[in-house]
Amino acid sequence: xxxxxxxxxxxxxxxxxxxxxxxxxxxxxxxxxxxxxxxxxxxxxxxxxxxxxxxxxxxxxxxxxxxxxxxxxxxxxxxxxxxxxxxxxxxxxxxxxxxxxxxxxxxxxxxxxxxxxxxxxxxxxxxxxxxxxxxxxxxxxxxxxxxxxxxxxxxxxxxxxxxxxxxxxxxxxxxxxxxxxxxxxxxxxxxxxxxxxxxxxxxxxxxxxxxxxxxxxxxxxxxxxxxxxxxxxxxxxxxxxxxxxxxxxxxxxxxxxxxxxxxxxxxxxxxxxxxxxxxxxxxxxxxxxxxxxxxxxxxxxxxxxxxxxxxxxxxxxxxxxxxxxxxxxxxxxxxxxxxxxxxxxxxxxxxxxxxxxxxxxxxxxxxxxxxxxxxxxxxxxxxxxxxxxxxxxxxxxxxxxxxxxxxxxxxxxxxxxxxxxxxxxxxxxxxxxxxxxxxxxxxxxxxxxxxxxxxxxxxxxxxxxxxxxxxxxxxxxxxxxxxxxxxxxxxxxxxxxxxxxxxxxxxxxxxxxxxxxxxxxxxxxxxxxxxxxxxxxxxxxxxxxxxxxxxxxxxxxxxxxxxxxxxxxxxxxxxxxxxxxxxxxxxxxxxxxxxxxxxxxxxxxxxxxxxxxxxxxxxxxxxxxxxxxxxxxxxxxxxxxxxxxxxxxxxxxxxxxxxxxxxxxxxxxxxxxxxxxxxxxxxxxxxxxxxxxxxxxxxxxxxxxxxxxxxxxxxxxxxxxxxxxxxxxxxxxxxxxxxxxxxxxxxxxxxxxxxxxxxxxxxxxxxxxx
Amino acid sequence: xxxxxxxxxxxxxxxxxxxxxxxxxxxxxxxxxxxxxxxxxxxxxxxxxxxxxxxxxxxxxxxxxxxxxxxxxxxxxxxxxxxxxxxxxxxxxxxxxxxxxxxxxxxxxxxxxxxxxxxxxxxxxxxxxxxxxxxxxxxxxxxxxxxxxxxxxxxxxxxxxxxxxxxxxxxxxxxxxxxxxxxxxxxxxxxxxxxx
Numbered sequence: 001x002x003x004x005x006x007x008x009x010x011x012x013x014x015x016x017x018x019x020x021x022x023x024x025x026x027x028x029x030x031x032x033x034x035x036x037x038x039x040x041x042x043x044x045x046x047x048x049x050x051x052x053x054x055x056x057x058x059x060x061x062x063x064x065x066x067x068x069x070x071x072x073x074x075x076x077x078x079x080x081x082x083x084x085x086x087x088x089x090x091x092x093x094x095x096x097x098x099x100x101x102x103x104x105x106x107x108x109x110x111x112x113x114x115x116x117x118x119x120x121x122x123x124x125x126x127x128x129x130x131x132x133x134x135x136x137x138x139x140x141x142x143x144x145x146x147x148x149x150x151x152x153x154x155x156x157x158x159x160x161x162x163x164x165x166x167x168x169x170x171x172x173x174x175x176x177x178x179x180x181x182x183x184x185x186x187x188x189x190x191x192x193x194x195x196x197x198x199x200x201x202x203x204x205x206x207x208x209x210x211x212x213x214x215x216x217x218x219x220x221x222x223x224x225x226x227x228x229x230x231x232x233x234x235x236x237x238x239x240x241x242x243x244x245x246x247x248x249x250x251x252x253x254x255x256x257x258x259x260x261x262x263x264x265x266x267x268x269x270x271x272x273x274x275x276x277x278x279x280x281x282x283x284x285x286x287x288x289x290x291x292x293x294x295x296x297x298x299x300x301x302x303x304x305x306x307x308x309x310x311x312x313x314x315x316x317x318x319x320x321x322x323x324x325x326x327x328x329x330x331x332x333x334x335x336x337x338x339x340x341x342x343x344x345x346x347x348x349x350x351x352x353x354x355x356x357x358x359x360x361x362x363x364x365x366x367x368x369x370x371x372x373x374x375x376x377x378x379x380x381x382x383x384x385x386x387x388x389x390x391x392x393x394x395x396x397x398x399x400x401x402x403x404x405x406x407x408x409x410x411x412x413x414x415x416x417x418x419x420x421x422x423x424x425x426x427x428x429x430x431x432x433x434x435x436x437x438x439x440x441x442x443x444x445x446x447x448x449x450x451x452x453x454x455x456x457x458x459x460x461x462x463x464x465x466x467x468x469x470x471x472x473x474x475x476x477x478x479x480x481x482x483x484x485x486x487x488x489x490x491x492x493x494x495x496x497x498x499x500x501x502x503x504x505x506x507x508x509x510x511x512x513x514x515x516x517x518x519x520x521x522x523x524x525x526x527x528x529x530x531x532x533x534x535x536x537x538x539x540x541x542x543x544x545x546x547x548x549x550x551x552x553x554x555x556x557x558x559x560x561x562x563x564x565x566x567x568x569x570x571x572x573x574x575x576x577x578x579x580x581x582x583x584x585x586x587x588x589x590x591x592x593x594x595x596x597x598x599x600x601x602x603x604x605x606x607x608x609x610x611x612x613x614x615x616x617x618x619x620x621x622x623x624x625x626x627x628x629x630x631x632x633x634x635x636x637x638x639x640x641x642x643x644x645x646x647x648x649x650x651x652x653x654x655x656x657x658x659x660x661x662x663x664x665x666x667x668x669x670x671x672x673x674x675x676x677x678x679x680x681x682x683x684x685x686x687x688x689x690x691x692x693x694x695x696x697x698x699x700x701x702x703x704x705x706x707x708x709x710x711x712x713x714x715x716x717x718x719x720x721x722x723x724x725x726x727x728x729x730x731x732x733x734x735x736x737x738x739x740x741x742x743x744x745x746x747x748x749x750x751x752x753x754x755x756x757x758x759x760x761x762x763x764x765x766x767x768x769x770x
Numbered sequence: 771x772x773x774x775x776x777x778x779x780x781x782x783x784x785x786x787x788x789x790x791x792x793x794x795x796x797x798x799x800x801x802x803x804x805x806x807x808x809x810x811x812x813x814x815x816x817x818x819x820x821x822x823x824x825x826x827x828x829x830x831x832x833x834x835x836x837x838x839x840x841x842x843x844x845x846x847x848x849x850x851x852x853x854x855x856x857x858x859x860x861x862x863x864x865x866x867x868x869x870x871x872x873x874x875x876x877x878x879x880x881x882x883x884x885x886x887x888x889x890x891x892x893x894x895x896x897x898x899x900x901x902x903x904x905x906x907x908x909x910x911x912x913x914x915x916x917x918x919x920x921x922x923x924x925x926x927x928x929x930x931x932x933x934x935x936x937x938x939x940x941x942x943x944x945x946x947x948x949x950x951x952x953x954x955x956x957x958x959x960x961x962x963x964x965x966x
Contacts, residue, residue, distance in 0.1 A: 034822050036885045038914050059915035066942050067920025068907055098856075100887045101843070102945035110856075111835045112821035116886065119942035378966075494901070734858075759796070 010042050010053060013082040019044070019051055026131040028124040030117035031063065032103060038063055040079055043106060043115050045128050047135065050087040050095075052114055055079040065120050087114075095132045097125055178496050182315055185279055189272045196272065199265035200328045206258045208335055211470025213251050219463025222247050273320050280312040280499065287502050292509040293574040311495035318492030322485060329478035336478075340471050343464060347453070351446045351472045357438050365431050372424045379417035386413055439476050446472050509576055515593035521585050521600050523681040523712035524550045525571060529580035532570060540566045542735040543580070553713040555726030557753060563735045564716045565605070568684045571714070572601040584682075602680035606687040608667040612656035615644050618670055622678035630677060637706060638673035639699040640666070665692035672700065676707055683708060685715040689722055697722065720757055729753065809853060809864035810871040818879055826853060828864060836863060838883040844931050847888075851880060890937070890945040891917060896954065899961040906964070908938070912946060919944065928965040936965070 004024045006014075011021045023046040030041035037057035044051040061077050087108070095114075098105045104122045106115040106129075117125060186193055221229040222243050230243055340348040390397060390406055397406055450465040525548040533539040540563045548554050556564045570577055573589050582589045589597060602622065610618055619634055620626045626634075631651070635641040643666055647653040653660055655670075662670070672688060685704070689697045697719075705725060707713075717723050724743075731739035731752050739751050746753040807828075815827040819835060826833045837860060841850035851866040869877040891912035898909040901923060909918050919940040921927040929937045938946045951959065951966065959966070 032889070034886060035882075036889050036914070062916040062918060063914075065917065065919035065940050065944055067905065067940070068909075068918040100889065102939075102943060103886070103889045105886070107821075109821075111819060111823060113823065118889075119940075119944045122942070 006042075006044070007078050009078060009080045010044070010082065013053060013084050014044060014051060017051070017084050017086060019046060019049065019086070023047065025135075026128040028117075028128045029121050030106070030115040030125070031121060032116040032118060033057060034105075034113055034116050041115055041117075042082070043125070043128060045131055045135075048089050050089060050092055050108075050114075050132075052085040052087065053082040054085070055082055063118075065118070089132075089135065092132075094136075095129050097122065097129055178493050178500065181500065182319060182496050185276050185316075186272065186319065188279075189275060192268050192272050196265055196268040197324060197327075199261045199268070200324055201331070202261045203258055203265070204328055204332050204335075206254050206261070207332070207474060208339065210251075210254055210258075211467045211474070213247065213254060215465070215467025215470055216461070216463040218247055218251075219466055220461040221463070223463075224461075269320050273316050276316045276319075277312050280316065284312065284499065284502055290507050292507045293569075311499050314495045315492050315499065318488055322488055322492065325481060326485060329481045332474065333478040333482075336471050336474050340468065343468055344453075344460065347446060347450055347468060350449055351442055351468075351475070353442075361431075361434055361438065365434075368427060369424075369431070372420070372427055376417065376420035376424055379413065379420040382413045383410070383417050386410055435480075443469060443472055509573060511594050512591050515596070516587050516591045518585065518587065518592055518596045518600075521596075521681050522550045523600075524548070524585050525682065525712060525714075526583040526586070527567075527570075527580070528583065530570065530577040530582060531579040532566065532575060532577040534566075534575075539578075540735050541570070541577075544735075544737055545580075546730065546737065548712055548714065550712060551710060552728065553708050553715065553726045555723035555729040556714065556716045556732060557718075557720070557723065557729060557756065558732035562732045564732055565686055567732070568603065568686055568714055568716065571682070571684065572603060573597055599678075600681040601684065602675040602678040602682070603684040603686060604668070604672050604675045604688040605684075606690055608664075608671045610656045610662065610667055610670060612654075614652050614654055615647075615670065616651045618655060619673045619677055621674050626677050631673075634673040634677040637676050637703040638669045639696060639703060640669035640673050643669070665696055668692060669696075669700065672703070676703075681711060683711050683713045685713065685717075687716055687718065690718065701725075720760055807862075807864040808871075809866050811873050811876065814853075814864065814866075814872070816872070816876045816879060824879055824883055826863065831863070833863060838880050838887065840884060840888065841865075843888055844935075844937075847884070851884070890947045891915075893938075893946050893948045896958040896961055899964075901964060905941075908940075908946075910946070917946065919946070923964075938965075 004021075004027045006021060006024065006027055010027075014021060014024075025045050025047060027042060027044040030043055031038055033039040033041070033054070035057075038059065038061070039057040040055045040061075042051075042053040044053065056079075058079065092108045094109060096107045096110070098107055099122070103116060103118050104125060105113050106117070106125060108114050115125075220226065222240065225240055230239070233243075233246075337348065337352075340351065386406075386409065390410075397403060446469055447465070450460070450468060453460040454462055454465055525546075527544055527546040530541055530544045531539050532541045544567065556567065558564050566575075569575055570582055571589070573582075573594070576590065584592065584597070611621065615635075616628075616631055617624075619631050619640075623630075628651075632641065635644055635651075644651060644653070647660065655662055668688065668690075669692070675683060688704075689700050692700060701722070701724075704713075704715075708725075715723060715726060723729060726743070728740070728742055729746055730737050731746070733752060739746055739749060739753055741749070747757065809826075809828060813828060816836075817825050817827075819825050821835070823835045824838065826836045833855065835856050837854040837856050839852045839854060840847055841852055848869045849867060851869070853863045853866065854860045855863060866872055866880065869880065872880070891914040893910045893912050895911040896908070897911065897916075898907075900907045906921050906923050907918070908921065910916070921938060921940050927939045927941075929939075931937055934950050934952050936948045936951060938948070940946070948954070948962075951962065954962065
């Protein structure tokens with residue numbers, strides 16, 4: 001049975017060359033030629049041959065990239081004729097993919113370009129290259145047959161998933177599910193929601209009564225002294241003044257209750273909105289905490305986060321200010337129209353004629369509004385980001401004396417913002433003018449025809465006309481609302497979707513469901529053939545095996561970017577290795593609870609982070625229950641005690657983004673104190689003393705020497721003097737361990753370590769130190 | 771401090787372990803590294819290779835294949851072209867300050883390399899843009915033919931290179947460019963509005 005699915009024409013072309021489709025190990029499409037044109041091609045790998053299929057460029061063919069169109073779309077229109085070139089594998093020493101800025105090249109023997117392709121095919125091409133590497137270089141230990149390509153297409157409609165890791169098809173996703181999911185957030189506030197809705201209906205009902213009171217009742221019954229009517233409401237003896245008083249009172253109470261209900265509704269709305277926004281944000285924050293480091297490293301995080309948080313408000317805003325009004329306005333619209341038609345259908349019809357015009361005008365002009373608003377938003381963002389830029393970079397601006405230029409830059413942005421705002425106002429005026437003209441026109445027409453009817457005395461009273469005009473005015477609200485609610489609706493659901501994206505994303509590093517308990521680990525670490533890369537095809541660590549014994553201090557040396565930090569990140573399981581495994585006391589770290597693992601591994605890294613809070617809180621971060629005495633002891637051990645006391649507020653000094661600024665060395669000492677207090681079994685020092693001076697380093701060195709007793713320590717350093725006390729050293733170069741042994745052994749080896757050491761001693765000697 | 775182990779230019783003599791430590795040599799290499807070497811038609815010979823790339827002979831040195839990279843790919847695509855070794859720790863061999871300073875043929879073959887490296891179809895016409903759930907689906911006509919692609923709206927997939935020039939990256943980071951949005955029709959602008 002053939003393993004790789006190939007289009008029919010490709011199979012035929014291969015078979016014509018004597019390559020049977022059963023022999024195909026891997027194949028990948030290519031979609032470019034080296035003259036930068038889109039042209040279909042295929043690269044096919046068999047056990048002994050690399051087949052290159054090419055076809056002339058076909059600019060008429062529509063190219064569908066990932067996420068657009070279906071698999072069958074992508075395969076349709078493939079050329080029927082292929083030019084085939086066979087390359088025996090004996091002639092191909094190596095095969096590499098070189099990523100260009102926005103495409104890839106398949107290169108053989110370090111200089112023969114075999115194929116060019118867009119990023120759409122880069123993954124598959126990498127698979128082919130890996131299969132080639134396995135053929136050339138069989139490693140029985142790692143001969144893992146690669147899994148077949150994951151299903152990347154929605155089974156329902158055949159659309160490619162935009163994000164393979166989240167198998168949600170945007171086309172098939174039910175909008176109502178999102179709607180229901182958002183509604184679920186409102187469930188705890190069902191009671192308040194009900195009150196709010198009642199208020200809405202109350203207001204709508206009162207609004208319906210108002211024109212009747214103020215028109216028909218006041219003019220036609222009370223002012224016209226309609227005794228029959230007065231009898232009906234229980235006022236005898238034609239007490240018109242009483243009736244007037246009554247009607248005024250009724251009108252007053254109608255208005256009052258509308259106002260009261262509005263206030264009540266406003267209060268409840270505010271309560272519900274803020275609560276739901278709070279709940280949503282809480283969930284997002286929780287999801288953020290759960291996600292793995294790699295999520296934060298991905299390029300979209302920053303903007304996504306801020307967007308999502310404002311999205312929470314937008315979604316809730318719509319559900320409060322939009323969704324209920326759909327109901328209310330539909331109710332108002334239908335009831336008002338019904339009442340109008342029942343009063344005088346001719347007049348009702350007249351008043352309806354111009355309404356579509358205003359709706360259409362409103363609808364048509366909306367895109368312009370969006371554009372103007374968009375421009376103003378962008379201008380505002382530009383102003384904001386410049387202010388932000390200048391505040392954070394104030395020192396640089398001053399140092400280079402560029403205040404004037406910054407001012408003129410600000411002026412440009414500021415002026416642009418003013419222009420944008422002005423054009424919105426201008427446009428808004430035009431729009432409002434048009435909209436209101438239509439509205440007024442309708443009113444005039446109704447008044448005119450109504451008045452004519454009153455004059456002709458065709459059983460049409462003045463009060464009825466006033467009532468009627470009142471209803472006409474009430475129509476404008478719902479009409480205006482319906483002209484933009486649909487855009488609003490889809491925007492808010494888009495926001496909701498973005499939020500759920502975060503809530504639904506599955507962390508890459510998952511905690512084992514039945515973790516092996518390990519309250520007191522010994523600290524024996526074993527790396528077994530570990531391969532890892534941040535991108536699948538670019539291994540940063542290659543097949544690393546390393547045993548760090550309990551209580552040992554291991555030094556790691558290597559140039560920047562060699563993979564040292566990555567190695568220690570794997571131990572605390574910030575990432576999982578792609579191949580191989582890491583064991584702590586013989587237990588795979590994947591089987592440990594996060595809590596057990598991370599409580600026992602503390603890291604002092606080159607990136608120090610100070611949280612907003614006091615010095616005390618910062619040191620006690622990993623162990624909030626620590627006593628004051630313990631905190632002081634940790635600070636003393638980290639040589640931080642003295643500088644802390646030099647600050648006026650001592651251990652209560654507020655540090656972090658809003659507080660006192662600390663120097664790089666001070667921050668580092670705080671984080672060392674933090675690690676000391678955490679009292680871990682495994683201590684990782686990643687350039688822990690890189691930003692302190694030699695004198696302080698010596699002091700810290702002494703405390704570290706104290707600290708590492710009874711612990712397994714891994715120390716990464718550029719400065720070799722830092723590693724003087726290491727029991728053993730490894731040199732990592734290019735993701736591989738190149739040298740390993742004690743200091744003496746490595747020196748005797750005359751390798752990288754020796755060179756580095758010589759260089760550093762000579763450099764120091766030149767400066768007259770040591 | 772210069773990077774240790776490897777000499778900055780060209781293959782180093784001997785293996786890792788045998789090379790004797792030599793401070794003077796390292797200092798010399800560092801100094802060399804700090805110099806910007808300009809290449810022009812008099813000191814450098816570029817030639818096409820059989821494999822579809824470009825080789826370079828400059829003085830005594832010969833590089834069977836070089837990388838050609840723009841220092842300012844957007845703002846100055848024909849000036850300041852860096853010529854580098856093609857290995858992982860790519861090192862600069864020299865700089866072509868201006869394409870005018872090399873022969874027409876050389877400029878041509880360098881441009882070919884650049885075009886491939888910075889392959890970016892130019893969007894000429896927008897047929898449709900639809901946004902749905904954080905993704906936008908583009909249906910466009912480019913100078914390389916009709917293309918349909920998807921972008922993630924949340925990420926920085928639309929970059930403004932200038933007031934009027936935008937660069938769009940799809941979810942695989944394939945690039946598409948609109949050199950001047952002002953030449954688009956009102957209808958096209960309306961569709962693109964979300965990203966302007």
